[in-house]
Amino acid sequence: xxxxxxxxxxxxxxxxxxxxxxxxxxxxxxxxxxxxxxxxxxxxxxxxxxxxxxxxxxxxxxxxxxxxxxxxxxxxxxxxxxxxxxxxxxxxxxxxxxxxxxxxxxxxxxxxxxxxxxxxxxxxxxxxxxxxxxxxxxxxxxxxxxxxxxxxxxxxxxxxxxxxxxxxxxxxxxxxxxxxxxxxxxxxxxxxxxxxxxxxxxxxxxxxxxxxxxxxxxxxxxxxxxxxxxxxxxxxxxxxxxxxxxxxxxxxxxxxxxxxxxxxxxxxxxxxxxxxxxxxxxxxxxxxxxxxxxxxxxxxxxxxxxxxxxxxxxxxxxxxxxx
Numbered sequence: 001x002x003x004x005x006x007x008x009x010x011x012x013x014x015x016x017x018x019x020x021x022x023x024x025x026x027x028x029x030x031x032x033x034x035x036x037x038x039x040x041x042x043x044x045x046x047x048x049x050x051x052x053x054x055x056x057x058x059x060x061x062x063x064x065x066x067x068x069x070x071x072x073x074x075x076x077x078x079x080x081x082x083x084x085x086x087x088x089x090x091x092x093x094x095x096x097x098x099x100x101x102x103x104x105x106x107x108x109x110x111x112x113x114x115x116x117x118x119x120x121x122x123x124x125x126x127x128x129x130x131x132x133x134x135x136x137x138x139x140x141x142x143x144x145x146x147x148x149x150x151x152x153x154x155x156x157x158x159x160x161x162x163x164x165x166x167x168x169x170x171x172x173x174x175x176x177x178x179x180x181x182x183x184x185x186x187x188x189x190x191x192x193x194x195x196x197x198x199x200x201x202x203x204x205x206x207x208x209x210x211x212x213x214x215x216x217x218x219x220x221x222x223x224x225x226x227x228x229x230x231x232x233x234x235x236x237x238x239x240x241x242x243x244x245x246x247x248x249x250x251x252x253x254x255x256x257x258x259x260x261x262x263x264x265x266x267x268x269x270x271x272x273x274x275x276x277x278x279x280x281x282x283x284x285x286x287x288x289x290x291x292x293x294x295x296x297x298x299x300x301x302x303x304x305x306x307x308x309x310x311x312x313x314x315x316x317x318x319x320x321x322x323x
Contacts, residue, residue: 011097012287013128014280015042015113016106017237018135019230021146023253023272025058027135028106029066030273031280035104038067038096040089042107042116047085048179050076053153053161055182069096076165076179082115086124089116093128102284108229110236118245125245131283132248133276134237141257143227150223153184159215162188168196183229187221190214249279 014037016028028039041047046055049072057071069092074080089105096103105113117124137145150158162185167174175186191214198206240246256267 010127010129010287011093012102012131012284013093014102014104014131014133014283015117016104016133016135017110017113017248018108019137019142019233019237020056020108020226021142021149021230022135022137023256023268024106024108024135025062026268027133027251027272027276028104029058029062029064031276032066032102032104033064034277035102035280035284037102037104038069040069040092040096040103040105041071042085042089042105042109042113044080044085044107044109044112045179045182046071046107047074047080047088048072048076048078049074051161051165051179051182051185053156053158054184055179056149056153074178077177079177082112085109085112086116086119086122090122090124108233110233110240114236114240118243129283129287131280132246133279134248134250135253135272136234136250137252137257138254139227139231139234141254142230145257146226146230147223150219150226154219158184159188163192166192166196168193183225184222187218187225191218251276 014031016024016031018024031037032039043055046057047070048055052059052072058068070088093103093105107113116122117130165180165185166188174180175189180186191211194206194214195211198208198211237248241248251272253268253272255271256264259267
């Protein structure tokens, strides 16, 4: 009788995906609160320390006490490869599952997420069952929200934050590495250089009117580039949907973003939070049922094999004792 090895136990992981500004952080916190989970950041620019407003990191208050992993952990001047990303995320998953919690991976770096899930060296799919949730908002509605959000970021101190990281002597490569690649940093360069010249009296061509114009242009560029990023992120998700093994559940949050204040929260609860909780519950239930089925199969295989082995040993023992 051929040996049949039962499939090893796989841990469960939930992914919350979507374009920038669609509410991935909010949903991941909702899910983590409901399922006793911890969150792993998968936005590669948020791995770096600093520029919390520019990179739109979830604040301590917004985290509601839910542990967040890999948020602001790297030196801002360093870089992050896909391989490093994968290794760090896997270590965080192991840490979370070791004390019985559900890992929720949330962020918009879909190329890195693909590199993680389809990583043959790490055997990710062999070790983990995956549930993919995609928070989607129609681009015209999302574009309007993104423009408003950038304005709020400016009000919160985006310009002052970028100014602290500004280096007048930096060359063209200054914005190609680490956190300085974040949208909101290179766009401010022209304005900050002009402001620096104005304050130092280095140029008679710069005046306050010119500075206001340059600042407005920089802010508009941030808005445009953020919308371009959202479009690229959506394209990557659409591509992932065509690949084998990527059963991505789309959650349409468009109506939520069309509403304001209390009505928006009610719509979020009904259209995003509750359906997402139901999907994760079903995912966890199916994984548990599969585990029980696997255990039952293993037991049914093991029992006959044990009987055969016992009978064989008895025959062999009798043969040895026969003169």
